[in-house]
Amino acid sequence: MITKDPTFLKRQGANFLSLINDLKRNRKAAAQDLQVSLETIEKIIAGESDIPPGLIQRATEVWPVNRRDFMIMEDDCPEGVLVMRGEASEKSSRIFTRGGADYYEYRDTAMSKVAPFRPEWILELCTVEDNDPKNSSLRWNNGHFMHQFTMFVGPVNFYYIEENQKKVMVANTGDSMYITPFVPHTFATRQRQKGLILALTYGNKLLGDVQQEMSSLGGDIPGQFLLETRSRDAYFASLLQLQMAALSLSAEDLIVQTGLPADRVHRWIKGEAFPTPEEYGRLADRLNVNVYDLMPPDAFDPGVIVSYLSHSKPRRYFNCQIRELASIRYLPYSKALLLDVLEKAETFPFKVPLHQYCYNFGDVSVTLRWDWKGQTREVEVGPNDSVYVKPFVPHSFSPCAAKPASLLSLRIGGKGTGEPQRELSHIGKKNIQRIYQEYSLWYKEE
Amino acid sequence: MITKDPTFLKRQGANFLSLINDLKRNRKAAAQDLQVSLETIEKIIAGESDIPPGLIQRATEVWPVNRRDFMIMEDDCPEGVLVMRGEASEKSSRIFTRGGADYYEYRDTAMSKVAPFRPEWILELCTVEDNDPKNSSLRWNNGHFMHQFTMFVGPVNFYYIEENQKKVMVANTGDSMYITPFVPHTFATRQRQKGLILALTYGNKLLGDVQQEMSSLGGDIPGQFLLETRSRDAYFASLLQLQMAALSLSAEDLIVQTGLPADRVHRWIKGEAFPTPEEYGRLADRLNVNVYDLMPPDAFDPGVIVSYLSHSKPRRYFNCQIRELASIRYLPYSKALLLDVLEKAETFPFKVPLHQYCYNFGDVSVTLRWDWKGQTREVEVGPNDSVYVKPFVPHSFSPCAAKPASLLSLRIGGKGTGEPQRELSHIGKKNIQRIYQEYSLWYKEE
Numbered sequence: 001m002i003t004k005d006p007t008f009l010k011r012q013g014a015n016f017l018s019l020i021n022d023l024k025r026n027r028k029a030a031a032q033d034l035q036v037s038l039e040t041i042e043k044i045i046a047g048e049s050d051i052p053p054g055l056i057q058r059a060t061e062v063w064p065v066n067r068r069d070f071m072i073m074e075d076d077c078p079e080g081v082l083v084m085r086g087e088a089s090e091k092s093s094r095i096f097t098r099g100g101a102d103y104y105e106y107r108d109t110a111m112s113k114v115a116p117f118r119p120e121w122i123l124e125l126c127t128v129e130d131n132d133p134k135n136s137s138l139r140w141n142n143g144h145f146m147h148q149f150t151m152f153v154g155p156v157n158f159y160y161i162e163e164n165q166k167k168v169m170v171a172n173t174g175d176s177m178y179i180t181p182f183v184p185h186t187f188a189t190r191q192r193q194k195g196l197i198l199a200l201t202y203g204n205k206l207l208g209d210v211q212q213e214m215s216s217l218g219g220d221i222p223g224q225f226l227l228e229t230r231s232r233d234a235y236f237a238s239l240l241q242l243q244m245a246a247l248s249l250s251a252e253d254l255i256v257q258t259g260l261p262a263d264r265v266h267r268w269i270k271g272e273a274f275p276t277p278e279e280y281g282r283l284a285d286r287l288n289v290n291v292y293d294l295m296p297p298d299a300f301d302p303g304v305i306v307s308y309l310s311h312s313k314p315r316r317y318f319n320c321q322i323r324e325l326a327s328i329r330y331l332p333y334s335k336a337l338l339l340d341v342l343e344k345a346e347t348f349p350f351k352v353p354l355h356q357y358c359y360n361f362g363d364v365s366v367t368l369r370w371d372w373k374g375q376t377r378e379v380e381v382g383p384n385d386s387v388y389v390k391p392f393v394p395h396s397f398s399p400c401a402a403k404p405a406s407l408l409s410l411r412i413g414g415k416g417t418g419e420p421q422r423e424l425s426h427i428g429k430k431n432i433q434r435i436y437q438e439y440s441l442w443y444k445e446e
Numbered sequence: 447m448i449t450k451d452p453t454f455l456k457r458q459g460a461n462f463l464s465l466i467n468d469l470k471r472n473r474k475a476a477a478q479d480l481q482v483s484l485e486t487i488e489k490i491i492a493g494e495s496d497i498p499p500g501l502i503q504r505a506t507e508v509w510p511v512n513r514r515d516f517m518i519m520e521d522d523c524p525e526g527v528l529v530m531r532g533e534a535s536e537k538s539s540r541i542f543t544r545g546g547a548d549y550y551e552y553r554d555t556a557m558s559k560v561a562p563f564r565p566e567w568i569l570e571l572c573t574v575e576d577n578d579p580k581n582s583s584l585r586w587n588n589g590h591f592m593h594q595f596t597m598f599v600g601p602v603n604f605y606y607i608e609e610n611q612k613k614v615m616v617a618n619t620g621d622s623m624y625i626t627p628f629v630p631h632t633f634a635t636r637q638r639q640k641g642l643i644l645a646l647t648y649g650n651k652l653l654g655d656v657q658q659e660m661s662s663l664g665g666d667i668p669g670q671f672l673l674e675t676r677s678r679d680a681y682f683a684s685l686l687q688l689q690m691a692a693l694s695l696s697a698e699d700l701i702v703q704t705g706l707p708a709d710r711v712h713r714w715i716k717g718e719a720f721p722t723p724e725e726y727g728r729l730a731d732r733l734n735v736n737v738y739d740l741m742p743p744d745a746f747d748p749g750v751i752v753s754y755l756s757h758s759k760p761r762r763y764f765n766c767q768i769r770e771l772a773s774i775r776y777l778p779y780s781k782a783l784l785l786d787v788l789e790k791a792e793t794f795p796f797k798v799p800l801h802q803y804c805y806n807f808g809d810v811s812v813t814l815r816w817d818w819k820g821q822t823r824e825v826e827v828g829p830n831d832s833v834y835v836k837p838f839v840p841h842s843f844s845p846c847a848a849k850p851a852s853l854l855s856l857r858i859g860g861k862g863t864g865e866p867q868r869e870l871s872h873i874g875k876k877n878i879q880r881i882y883q884e885y886s887l888w889y890k891e892e
Contacts, residue, residue, distance in 0.1 A: 011662075021591070022590075022647065024552050024566055060449065064522070065559065066559050068518065073662035075662045075664055078664070106470050112510055113512050113662070144468075180872065181877065181880075182876075182880060201468065208654075209654045212518050213519065213560065213861045214862060215457050215460075215518060216518070216560040218453065218521055218524070221839075222862075222879070222881070225870055226867075226870060226874070227867060229871050229872065243778070245797060246779065248763045248766075249763070250761075253761045257761075285744075288774070288778075290743045290776070292738035295736075297738075297868075298727070298736050298737055315696075315699045317694045317696060322694060327734050329736060330736070330872050331869075332736065333692065352692065353671075373665060416659050418865050420656045421673060422776065424668075424672055425672045425673040425675055426675065426776050427628065428675075432668050433668070433669075435627075435652060
């Protein structure tokens with residue numbers, strides 16, 4: 001069996017058809033190119049058989065395609081919610097040593113094939129007696145590819161390097177942080193067996209296609225995609241230069257065609273000035289882009305955000321008290337909340353437009369209720385259980401005892417939020433299913 | 447042999463390591479989970495062997511991963527430029543019939559595995575005597591998934607449906623158009639054997655990961671990603687609601703915490719008003735996003751853009767005369783130019799930050815010279831030859847005769863431009879190689 005996902009072969013067939021459509025091959029032409037029978041192609045498209053590896057190999061030889069293009073994602077969360085029990089997490093336990101000593105105990109928590117999270121429960125095995133970031137028992141890593149959000153549970157020290165300086169955050173339950181990829185860091189506890197972290201790593205927009213494209217372009221090309229982050233003026237200059245180079249448009253022609261003052265344009269290109277809203281409009285019109293495509297961030301973020309729970313003002317949201325945890329401006333679709341579930345929910349107050357991961361870090365179970373295709377479902381999420389909830393699923397949490405339950409809720413965008421969402425919106429509601437579920441040729445074969 | 451790409455196995459090994467890193471498995475833990483020897487894992491990571499299909503199958507059973515995650519892209523363009531000769535295009539010729547009659551002759555032109563274009567040369571076999579979009583010899587398609595840019599060569603009629611009306615564009619050489627995915631359309635010629643099109647279809651940001659994520663989320667979830675395109679106010683309302691739902695933030699708390707007037711906030715949420723720049727700043731600060739994340743497009747684009755060459759003002763760029771062809775505001779990284787190469791180039795005037803496709807549609811050959819890792823290379827691009835050039839490769843065109851040569855140049859963003867580029871820029875130059883070329887564990891194993 002390839003997978004438990006009953007839609008897999010059907011969707012894989014649709015993807016195969018879409019792929020040959022894009023190459024402007026009908027079934028017969030595809031069969032000829034791939035040297036297989038028309039029946040083989042028909043069965044793949046109908047979702048009646050898997051794609052033989054030999055066929056994919058042949059396709060990569062005769063078509064400008066990659067093996068990757070034939071591979072779809074499995075849906076391991078067909079009812080919208082996926083739970084991992086604390087006991088299952090415990091079974092996944094593994095100890096990592098650093099410098100010969102046990103340093104971390106890792107446990108997996110809820111992860112889905114459809115969601116880009118890699119959340120781990122990590123017990124700190126290194127105990128420190130001070131808060132000195134130069135403590136010799138610390139073992140630093142080199143940083144890693146993924147973005148990391150962390151919520152602390154118990155007395156944990158978080159150490160990181162910022163501007164070549166070793167720093168420490170002395171954290172307790174509910175405190176949180178975000179670290180940019182590749183920032184070296186380490187953790188220890190101030191009390192043996194009492195300090196752990198919920199470390200939620202994710203690749204955001206870079207994992208997958210972007211990473212693969214950069215890798216296949218090779219050489220020094222990937223580095224040239226970087227925009228200048230020295231200042232807002234310089235960042236704007238990078239964006240402007242990018243658009244001018246995309247059109248092979250000289251500064252002189254830009255000046256003549258927009259009627260903008262020559263000295264202004266030259267200073268923008270050098271990163272020494274910033275346009276007014278009116279100038280922005282004229283630039284965007286000439287370049288046929290939107291103003292937002294030319295805008296730098298409002299401010300530049302540090303590499304590490306630390307957030308103390310005591311600084312987060314609680315607010316009420318239906319039956320929950322919410323406190324916001326660490327987030328960073330340049331990741332607009334990554335948000336973290338601490339939910340105190342105070343009382344029984346009467347409706348479905350939550351419908352999160354992002355992938356959501358929750359971990360029950362308190363000692364009270366909650367009932368998670370959700371709507372799936374018009375039917376209400378429910379599951380109990382006990383202490384140390386974790387769940388994944390698909391985007392836009394209406395849901396609620398209710399405590400199973402007379403006291404509040406405590407959940408960490410992390411929400412992140414997948415591949416579809418942001419720019420792709422804008423592109424999808426232009427294409428419109430009528431056609432959205434055809435984007436991922438093309439069961440027909442692009443024309444009527446007669 | 448798996449591929450001609452000599453970097454393939456090395457890069458695939460790096461990807462495999464990165465994947466197990468993200469799952470917080472070292473080599474030994476990975477070997478245990480996958481029930482293979484440590485040596486098998488070592489060889490894959492070192493790029494000494496391909497990944498056995500059985501291992502990938504096992505991985506999808508025990509880890510929250512997809513087959514797709516193991517698959518990288520091949521580099522079939524290792525020197526920055528890939529050429530397809532006119533003769534090779536001719537050999538790929540295939541006739542498509544519609545309604546029993548021959549309707550199109552298709553030929554492939556330059557395509558690369560690293561670039562998202564699917565450019566075709568298409569001869570119109572349906573000849574019309576009038577410009578009536580209801581002509582009964584026309585055979586309409588259903589539209590297709592990809593974005594389509596088209597340049598016309600010779601007397602071609604382009605028919606499309608807009609606002610439920612059949613329309614016609616009476617086109618000649620150098621005229622061009624862009625059609626949104628799924629807009630039904632068809633083509634015919636006004637002179638037998640004389641009308642052809644260069645049809646460049648591409649998936650932009652939606653093909654690949656986005657499409658696969660939408661497919662695996664399933665049900666009615668994908669449709670909920672769509673933003674409201676009724677008006678700029680309504681579009682802004684969608685973006686604001688998205689951010690509020692991401693934080694589970696009520697309108698009341700937004701009002702209290704920003705100090706913005708209640709009636710303003712309520713009207714924004716309903717899509718009935720638009721914030722001032724100052725209000726925009728306060729909203730973005732509270733939501734911890736950038737102002738551009740909350741901005742609607744400056745204007746809404748029609749589904750079809752038609753562009754007549756005679757309306758495009760020529761401008762000089764080094765040794766070329768440039769006329770801009772059809773583009774659309776909502777695709778800021780898709781640009782098309784007609785290049786008249788007037789004289790010999792002395793430098794490398796072009797360094798395009800996008801993937802570039804060129805087709806020589808005139809009768810004069812050009813020499814394409816480019817810089818690849820400090821060495822100058824060149825190739826002759828004759829009439830009906832086509833080329834793909836990787837992003838950021840410095841290059842020039844020079845005519846091979848005493849008269850100008852004519853090229854179509856289409857430039858499009860890949861997966862890396864736009865938001866991922868902003869994300870990469872934050873992570874910084876020092877680390878960019880580690881994003882796609884991780885040859886080490888995330889920590890030092892001792």
